[in-house]
Amino acid sequence: MSNLVEIRDLEVEATTDSGRRVEIIKSITLDVAEGEIVALIGESGSGKTTIALTLMGYCRPGCRISRGQVLVNGKDMASLSEKERARMRGADIAYIPQSAAAAFNPSAKIIDQVIEVTRIHGLMPAEKARRRAVELFKALSLPNPETIGQHYPHQVSGGQLQRLSAAMALISDPKLVIFDEPTTALDVTTQIEVLRAFKSVMRATGIAGVYVSHDLAVVSQIADRIVVLKGGEVQETGSTAEILSTAKHPYTRELLAAFEPRPREVVEEQPDEMKPLLEFKDISAGYGSIQPDGLPLVRAVEGVSLILEKGRNLGIIGESGSGKSTLARTIAGVLPAAAGQMTFDGRELSRSARDRSHDQLREIQIVFQHADTALNPAKLVEDILGRPMAFYHRMGGRERSARIDELLDMVKLPRSVRSRRPSELSGGQKQRVNFARALAADPKLILCDEITSALDTVVAAAVIDLLKELQRELGISYIFISHDLSVVKAICDEIIVMYGGKKVEQLLPSEIKAAKHPYSQLLFSSVPKLDPDWLDSLEQAPSSARIASFDRRQAFAN
Structure with a gap:
């Protein structure tokens, strides 16, 4: 089998604001055979996306290919003119982005966007392109x-849109497809459907692929070979089976170990810790106008009851649209509950944050999924951390400055970070600043809304270890909103499963394998494992065990 891609001694430079040149990709050499799928694995900043983009002859602003060859089907993308590269992009080399929503024009119909590349490159008549698109929709198991x-794009789900972006990439019959973390933002049940669709089409067409990801379990389902990267250098290369079973490099073993974070050590509970910190009774919340029954038009959360004891952690899991993030906003008072009773630390908790006492606002903090949008990009870290100190504690001057240093120490960030802006920090550092800001209020409860979903596996594991340590030192409680079961298992004492805005089951982490509700069983069985045969065996499992057997109309019959 001949090589479709041959990268030889590739080096990429970035120019800093001061004009200094920094080598970010260092003498990379790798091949991709025709019909082969190679995964580029590594933490944020390892260079995996930068390498993948060079296959299209592209570098991010401020970067350039300084040395080496990037041969795709015999043509060097590093030396071609921009006009020649443009002829290959979309036709011979296709790209599937992480965010399909950002790839589609919201004002144009999906079919017109899917076939647009055939018009641009003059590949086929419009009617033939439409027939080809429908064939791909069928192959990708779209409804x-x-x-x-x-x-229009907003009228389909995230998982459907991700498969439609694959149809857009595949319609030109490219020789190479680049997958840039295409399932990172999807919940586990949707991720399985998308992965299965990708794998089926790639097998049937024999197209080569480069799959960029930080999730070893995901790439092990689709990749023939894995290249492990760190700091712009190759650490290890091998077949998927070899990397998973006999990894040689310490960094590869670190990635494998981070896949399953260590469970939290459970200390013996004291009587005071067993008192309820938060109690919800029949809470309903949603959006839209209030109906005659006093409830909103769209009920995102309906009749949910829960109890969180002091010093303990509660996980809330479910697929996109299950109501878990709405429930977090209801607890925080950002979205006032339409019905039900709320108690916090023995006192009634007003439904709206506006009606809560100063202490209640301080004692319940929320950390959002995307630190990029949660932190003010124009402010220095010390200003970001100083604001809650001034608001909640009226702290200023030397006292505030000393507390900022203390918080940075607590979240294991260097004190020099205080004079930087968010854009100068990595994803993991930004999320730690996010936590330091929540801790600045001296809270009793922190709501963690998908806080690790945007982080790579190693960084996410480090953040989870940090939270465990902070809990031991400060005695705070966490509510984890997530679709990542490994994270929830590692830190939570109890887990609530939500579906369609309702709580369908509550169980201990040790009871996951014995889950009774059919949706819980589906959710837990959809978490990818470090096994190359896992997805194929899942497809061959008895129909009673899979999504085809899960009648969503009867989700609450049990």
Whole structure:
């Protein structure tokens, strides 16, 4: 089998604001054979996306290919003119982004966008392109393949949009497809459907692929070979089976170990810790106008009851749209509950944050999923951390400065970070600043809304270890909103499973394998494992065990 891709001694430089040149990709050499899928694995900043983009002859602003060859089907993308590269992009080399929503024009119908590349490159008549698109919709297991193209992007789900972006990439019959973390933002049940669709089409067409990800369990389901990267250098290369079973490099073993974070050590509970910190009774919340029954038009959360004891952690899991993030906003008072009773630390908790006491606002803090949008990009870290100190504690001057240093020590960030802006920090550092800001209020409860979903595996494991340590030192409680079961298992004492805005089951981490509700069983069985045969065996499992057997209309019958 001949090589479709041959990268030889690739080096990429970045220019800093001061004009200094920094080598970010260092003498990379790798091959991709025709029909082969190679995964580029590594933590944020390892260079995996930068290498993948050079296959299209592209570098981010401020970067350039300084040395080496990037041969795709015999043509060197590093030396071609921009006009020649443009002829290959979309036709011979296709790209599937992490965020499909950002790849689609919200004002144009899906079918027109999927076939646009065939018009640009003059590949086939419009009618033939539409027939080809429908064939791809069927191959990618999209619902109503004959008509889904007539929808606008906002009218389909995230998982469907991700598969439609794959159809857009594949319609030109490219020789190479670049997958840039295409399932990172998807919940586990949707991720399985998308992975299965990708794998089926790639097998059937024999197209080569480069799959960029930080999730070893995901790439092990689709990749033939894995290249492990760190600091712009290759650490290890091998077949998927070899990397998973006999990894040689310490960094590869670190990535494998981070896949399953260590469970929290459970200390013997004191009587005071067993008192309820937060109690919800029949809480309902949602959006839209209030109906005659006093409830909103769209009920995102309906009749949910829960109890969180002091010093303990509660995990809330479910697929996108299950109501878990709405429940977090209801606890925080950002979205006032429409019905039900709330108690916090023995006192009634007002539904709206506006009606809560100063202490209640301080004692319940929330850390959001995307630190990029949660932190003010124009402010220095010391100003970001100083604001809650001034608001909640009226702290200023030397006292505030000393407390900022103390908080940075607590979240294991160097004190020099205080004079930087968020854009100068890595994803993991930004999330630690996010936590330091929450801790500045001296809270009793922190709501963690998908806080690790945007982080690579190693950084996410480090953040989880940090939270465990902070809990031991400060005695705070966490509520984890997530679709990542490994994270929830590692830190939570109890887990609530939500579906369609309702709580369908509550169980201990040790009881996951004995889950009774069919949706819980589906959710837990959809978490990828470090086994190359896992997805194929899942497809061959008895129908009673899979999504085909899960009648969503009867989700609450049990």
